[in-house]
Amino acid sequence: MSYNFGVKKGEKVKKYDLLIVGAGLFGLTIAQRAAEEGFSPLVIDKRPHIGGNAYSYFDKDTGIEIHKYGAHLFHTKNEKVWEYVNRFSSFTNYRHHVFTLHEGRIYPMPINLGTINQYYSAAMSPKEAEDLVESKTEGAAKDAKNLEERAVALIGRDLYEAFIRDYTYKQWQTDPRQLPASIFTRLPIRFNYDSTYFSDPYQGQPKEGYCALFGAMIEDPKIEVRLECDYFEDKSLPKGLPTVYTGPLDRYFGYRFGILGWRTIDFKEKRYDLKSFQGCSVLNKSDLSDPSTRSIEFKAFNPERKEVFESQKTVVWDEYSRFAGQGDEPYYPIGTEEDKEILAKYLDAEKGEKNVIFGGRLGEYAYYNMDQTIASALETFKKKVLPMLKDGRK
Numbered sequence: 463m464s465y466n467f468g469v470k471k472g473e474k475v476k477k478y479d480l481l482i483v484g485a486g487l488f489g490l491t492i493a494q495r496a497a498e499e500g501f502s503p504l505v506i507d508k509r510p511h512i513g514g515n516a517y518s519y520f521d522k523d524t525g526i527e528i529h530k531y532g533a534h535l536f537h538t539k540n541e542k543v544w545e546y547v548n549r550f551s552s553f554t555n556y557r558h559h560v561f562t563l564h565e566g567r568i569y570p571m572p573i574n575l576g577t578i579n580q581y582y583s584a585a586m587s588p589k590e591a592e593d594l595v596e597s598k599t600e601g602a603a604k605d606a607k608n609l610e611e612r613a614v615a616l617i618g619r620d621l622y623e624a625f626i627r628d629y630t631y632k633q634w635q636t637d638p639r640q641l642p643a644s645i646f647t648r649l650p651i652r653f654n655y656d657s658t659y660f661s662d663p664y665q666g667q668p669k670e671g672y673c674a675l676f677g678a679m680i681e682d683p684k685i686e687v688r689l690e691c692d693y694f695e696d697k698s699l700p701k702g703l704p705t706v707y708t709g710p711l712d713r714y715f716g717y718r719f720g721i722l723g724w725r726t727i728d729f730k731e732k733r734y735d736l737k738s739f740q741g742c743s744v745l746n747k748s749d750l751s752d753p754s755t756r757s758i759e760f761k762a763f764n765p766e767r768k769e770v771f772e773s774q775k776t777v778v779w780d781e782y783s784r785f786a787g788q789g790d791e792p793y794y795p796i797g798t799e800e801d802k803e804i805l806a807k808y809l810d811a812e813k814g815e816k817n818v819i820f821g822g823r824l825g826e827y828a829y830y831n832m833d834q835t836i837a838s839a840l841e842t843f844k845k846k847v848l849p850m851l852k853d854g855r856k
């Protein structure tokens with residue numbers, strides 16, 4: 463993999479058409495498309511690597527691919543995005559399965575007929591289970607004003623309290639009654655024994671790892687990447703370039719309307735001389751008695767890497783979620799009513815920034831999965847960045 467890391471001594475200084483702040487999936491997609499259209503982008507990132515939060519590396523001791531900022535699983539309904547990523551990497555046929563620990567028992571997740579029958583110690587048919595759950599629901603999902611109302615309307619109070627309420631509280635450090643209902647839409651409930659986590663038709667992990675995928679996206683020599691380069695601190699950056707900014711939106715405006723709420727995650731690593739520690743890639747913990755939200759056993763994402771998978775070594779990370787303070791990595795936008803009011807002010811302020819386009823999870827304060835990030839970047843490129851670049855060439 464070779465990509466261009468900066469101008470070497472004595473080399474003629476290149477003219478850039480575009481500055482991209484952030485080498486996450488949004489920034490890399492914009493860079494790839496810009497180069498493909500004949501433009502020369504400069505991509506900067508304050509971190510020492512590309513890939514943003516989806517970055518992974520191969521652990522030297524075990525050969526296991528570790529996702530540095532938390533487990534990443536690629537899944538999408540969007541055929542265009544699937545075709546796009548497949549230009550840069552082939553994908554494994556990994557299908558994600560999650561289990562959850564509740565009061566000393568392990569249940570399949572998302573909630574399906576197996577979970578329901580196990581929880582009620584029953585052998586209900588799909589129709590019987592649906593009727594039972596229906597009898598325990600309260601209100602209509604479409605009218606739900608918060609996550610709790612949505613969940614109780616969809617799965618009833620018992621299942622909500624067992625598998626959702628405390629997990630959600632641990633994950634968001636926020637009462638589920640203060641969280642947007644939309645977070646719960648992400649998790650399906652099934653009245654059959656299908657326990658695959660995602661319902662999307664296209665799923666898998668990049669065969670050679672996430673970083674090989676990211677590297678392939680920016681192989682074009684017209685793309686230059688500068689790492690450990692902070693947009694707000696590096697005085698050597700070229701001035702006045704059209705810019706795509708994918709850093710935190712509130713930071714861009716000096717926090718003038720307030721700080722947007724984020725969650726971050728702390729990881730605690732454990733290593734074992736075992737073929738497998740927990741028998742699955744992700745084990746959620748749904749009770750408050752265990753402060754960790756879930757444990758990730760990384761090798762289980764790649765069972766096709768036989769040698770590593772079969773070896774008697776494994777790496778497990780326990781995740782602990784908390785509010786992000788200044789200096790923490792912002793991972794998940796919280797989106798309380800107060801956040802929404804602050805966001806509206808920043809979105810208004812963006813209109814005054816004629817030469818800057820804001821995008822990505824941090825730049826839009828949006829709960830995007832990787833596929834949504836790519837879809838948004840492709841759309842933003844077509845509708846906003848390309849016209850801006852063409853204008854600049856006139």
Ligand code: FAD
Pocket residue numbers: 483484485486487488489506507508509513514515516531532533534535536537691692693694708709710727793794821822823824830831832833835
């Ligand atoms: P980021 O990846 O955050 O990239 C932004 C980049 O901007 C960062 O590298 C940052 O260092 C850089 N930057 C910020 N400020 C500056 C500055 N001042 N100067 C220079 N650079 C700057 N998606 C899925 O599809 N499946 C999953 O399983 C999944 N799991 C996830 C798990 C976790 C814990 C998290 C946090 C996210 C997960 N996602 C998942 C979402 C996925 O990570 C995002 O959709 C994607 O990474 C967003 O890309 P981005 O480019 O918008 O932002």
Ligand code: UDP
Pocket residue numbers: 562571625626627629630633645646648649746748
């Ligand atoms: N969730 C839950 N219990 C679980 C798994 C998920 O309550 O065992 C809820 C929780 O509110 C979470 C949301 O469903 O924020 C979305 O879950 P997902 O696994 O999609 O979240 P992510 O991978 O983004 O952390």
